[in-house]
Amino acid sequence: MNFVETYGRDPEGVWAAPGRVNLIGEHTDYNDGFVMPLALPHTTRVAAARRDDGLLRVRSASVATSEPVEIPLSRLAAGGEALADAGWARYPAGVAWALHADGAQGGGADLYFESTVPTGAGLSSSAALEVSTGLALNDLYGLGLTPDRLAALCRRAENDFVGVPCGIMDQMASACCTAGHALYLDTRDLSRRQVPFDLAAEGLRLLVVDTRVQHALGDGAYAQRRAGCEEAALLLGVTALRDVPYAELAEAERRVDDPELRRLLRHVVTENERVARVLRLLDAGTPRDVGPVLTEGHASLRDDFAVSCAELDLVVEAANSAGALGARMTGGGFGGSAVVLVMEAAVEKVSDAVRAAFADAGHETPRLFDAVPAEGARRVA
Numbered sequence: 001m002n003f004v005e006t007y008g009r010d011p012e013g014v015w016a017a018p019g020r021v022n023l024i025g026e027h028t029d030y031n032d033g034f035v036m037p038l039a040l041p042h043t044t045r046v047a048a049a050r051r052d053d054g055l056l057r058v059r060s061a062s063v064a065t066s067e068p069v070e071i072p073l074s075r076l077a078a079g080g081e082a083l084a085d086a087g088w089a090r091y092p093a094g095v096a097w098a099l100h101a102d103g104a105q106g107g108g109a110d111l112y113f114e115s116t117v118p119t120g121a122g123l124s125s126s127a128a129l130e131v132s133t134g135l136a137l138n139d140l141y142g143l144g145l146t147p148d149r150l151a152a153l154c155r156r157a158e159n160d161f162v163g164v165p166c167g168i169m170d171q172m173a174s175a176c177c178t179a180g181h182a183l184y185l186d187t188r189d190l191s192r193r194q195v196p197f198d199l200a201a202e203g204l205r206l207l208v209v210d211t212r213v214q215h216a217l218g219d220g221a222y223a224q225r226r227a228g229c230e231e232a233a234l235l236l237g238v239t240a241l242r243d244v245p246y247a248e249l250a251e252a253e254r255r256v257d258d259p260e261l262r263r264l265l266r267h268v269v270t271e272n273e274r275v276a277r278v279l280r281l282l283d284a285g286t287p288r289d290v291g292p293v294l295t296e297g298h299a300s301l302r303d304d305f306a307v308s309c310a311e312l313d314l315v316v317e318a319a320n321s322a323g324a325l326g327a328r329m330t331g332g333g334f335g336g337s338a339v340v341l342v343m344e345a346a347v348e349k350v351s352d353a354v355r356a357a358f359a360d361a362g363h364e365t366p367r368l369f370d371a372v373p374a375e376g377a378r379r380v381a
């Protein structure tokens with residue numbers, strides 16, 4: 001199946017949006033903090049054409065449904081509740097809803113999706129789906145949205161239509177990353193800088209290890225961390241935990257009695273400092289030194305923020321014992337993927353060690369691949 005076979009006509013164009021891994025800056029985005037993701041070569045592609053009857057029709061090559069899902073745009077006004085049982089189709093529908101709610105003069109469309117972004121692996125397949133939809137509608141209807149505005153609307157779709165309380169990192173990464181760079185992003189005002197991250201030139205590789213443990217951000221644990229951070233910020237009298245300077249962490253910790261909230265505070269403040277450190281190392285042309293900062297970040301996510309799991313901890317432990325420069329979980333946690341920074345010469349040894357450790361522990365075989373910083377969302381045909 002493809003667009004032509006599904007809809008009986010040619011598409012007007014094809015758009016692609018990538019998944020991402022985050023190098024550093026985890027669980028900082030909903031604290032107005034700093035992140036540094038990079039786009040993966042894996043993308044969601046959407047072939048699309050306008051419709052003038054107010055109907056949105058969506059179909060995905062990876063979902064075995066016999067008919068395309070048909071959604072009258074008029075039904076979207078009621079919000080996500082009206083489509084609660086529409087599964088993956090809620091994401092593109094949510095984007096159409098968010099564009100409309102923002103005053104965009106869009107209309108109906110036929111959309112056909114194909115994706116190489118692994119789902120449920122913490123690699124932002126949802127953001128790729130949203131951003132590809134948003135970019136297609138933006139171009140088809142000449143909406144003139146900038147990439148960061150588009151990312152903000154895609155996030156709104158996920159928060160307010162689908163009902164997942166994510167931050168803005170994934171949508172910004174998918175919309176704004178460029179090849180060969182990591183994206184240094186201030187999630188408060190969306191100011192950003194493309195930071196050269198040429199792994200090959202340094203004899204380095206960034207491996208992604210998909211543990212194949214499925215996570216579900218919507219399952220409450222993510223929302224609960226988020227609420228805890230907001231509570232800590234309120235206690236400290238700041239807008240968001242980003243406003244607690246690293247130099248004042250000890251003092252801030254003394255003012256938070258609840259040990260759990262104190263640990264959340266500590267992670268966010270130290271993680272923002274780690275982003276600053278990684279930025280300095282990349283700017284100084286010493287990316288190898290980033291390794292230990294990644295491992296430090298993992299310990300903080302495991303011990304303070306408590307969002308890791310046995311499989312992710314095992315990747316980090318096995319990779320580092322076999323000679324990796326550093327490793328950490330990436331994304332929301334509770335499963336999903338880890339990133340491992342490793343010298344070219346040690347790739348095989350480290351990969352074998354991770355696979356062997358998983359086999360010994362009786363875990364499912366992990367999936368390993370290279371993260372080569374790729375370009376963000378764009379029109380491809």
Ligand code: GLA
Pocket residue numbers: 025026027028029030166167168169170217331332333
């Ligand atoms: C998920 C969310 C992001 C971010 C990360 C944790 O990927 O979608 O907004 O909060 O978790 O850094």
